[in-house]
Amino acid sequence: MMGDEAAAQVEQLGELARILEDAGYIEKKGGRYDLTPRGMRKIGQKALKDIFSQLKKDSFGKHKTSFIGAGGERTDVSKKYEFGDPFLLDLEKTVMNAVFREGPMTPVRIQPPDFEVYRTELITSSSTVLMLDMSRSMILRNCWAAAKKVAMALNQLIQSQYPKDNLYIIGFSDRARRMTAEGLNQVQWNEQVYGTNMQHGFMMARQLLGKHKSGNKQIIMITDGEPTAHLEESGEVFFAYPPTQRTVTETLKEATRCTREGIVINTFMLEKSRYLAKFIEQLTAINKGRAFYSSPESLGEYILVDYVSQKRKHVK
Structure with a gap:
């Protein structure tokens, strides 16, 4: 039997669930509650507000300014x-x-x-792929919650302010897979899966961005580790740690294909390992993209402000 205090807490939780359900934020499916589309939008709005409210306290000097031109x-x-x-x-x-x-x-x-x-x-149109590292270290170091919050906030920003833009979300561990902002809360982690397969992520991102013939095309990759896996020609995953030169080479080959198709790769690193730093130097040299060292706490500030600033392009 639970005590009076525990019983009161259970009753309060039940009442909260009823309030959220009546408001249309959650719905009961089977024996569990799931977020409704309205609930997801509310969370996205909250994430967006949290990130931009933090920005009001900080200097914007580290971010690019808008260019003035003709048209727009x-x-x-x-x-x-x-x-x-x-x-x-x-x-x-x-x-x-x-x-x-x-x-x-x-x-x-x-x-x-x-x-x-x-x-x-x-104001330029943009097509963006947000690549989220789903390796176990992202969970262990509390980076996944920050990455997920950024994904939901960026999704809300585009839907509310830049509806002509396109956003895709890819999660990558041993393989890359398409995700939705709504599906981020339902991610299931497989403890038996190993690998950080950036190569497959770049490949899938390039295929998605290839659907769009105009506007800016970019990849925003959030990671805390170096590439440790790639796809063989057979489609099988090759994994090794520390990373082999072969995995690095195959990953950079895919980055080169992205570069040829005009796709800019922006990398946000949550770790300063020797392997990762060396790899990012090579990636940046090939792609002419950008790389940032960030913390989970400041991740949203960097990405959202950078996204908005890149919307404004010099014309005249």
Whole structure:
């Protein structure tokens, strides 16, 4: 028999479950509760809010700034009108230019050289594959929760602010596999599986991004270890630790194919091992992508701000 305090806690949990079910956030399937699509959106919104609220406390100096150009969304900065510019007239500046040119007289005669228009920022479309390391060390070092939170927040960001963008999620351990943001909470871990198969992850990401012929294409890889597995021509998985040169070579071959197809690989490393650092140096040299050392606590800040900043592309 449970004590009064334990019984009260069980009753409170039952009441909480009823409230969440009535609100449409969870539903009962069999003997367990599962999140509904509405519940997943709520969690994604919470993750997004948590990450961006942390950013308000930090400096943005380490992140790239937006570029100003022609075409796209209007900024608050104006410039002299040039042929071909969108005619987003800054009326106040235009009139003042005419007044400065002719003096304070009425009526004000505006001439073509007086026109000033607002500058614009080009918002580019993007197709992104988020590659999540699902090796056991990610769980043991408490990195998986941070990676999952980023995936859900990035999914929510794209759905709410950049609906024309495409996001795919790939989990990789011995093999790579497609995942959904909704399915991240149902991930089952197999203790008998070994390997960090980046090669298969890059291959699958390249195939997914190959469906999109325009816009930016990128891979965001979150990992805490070096590649220790690859696919043989037969489709079988080869695993070895420490990593063999063969695995490294096969992984870099796939990264080279990504590079040829214009796919940028951004790596967020949660560990500073000698093997990983050496591999990332080779990967970055081949792909001309970027690499960041991060902690689980700051992972979301880096990735979401970097994603938003990369949306703005220099045109003029």
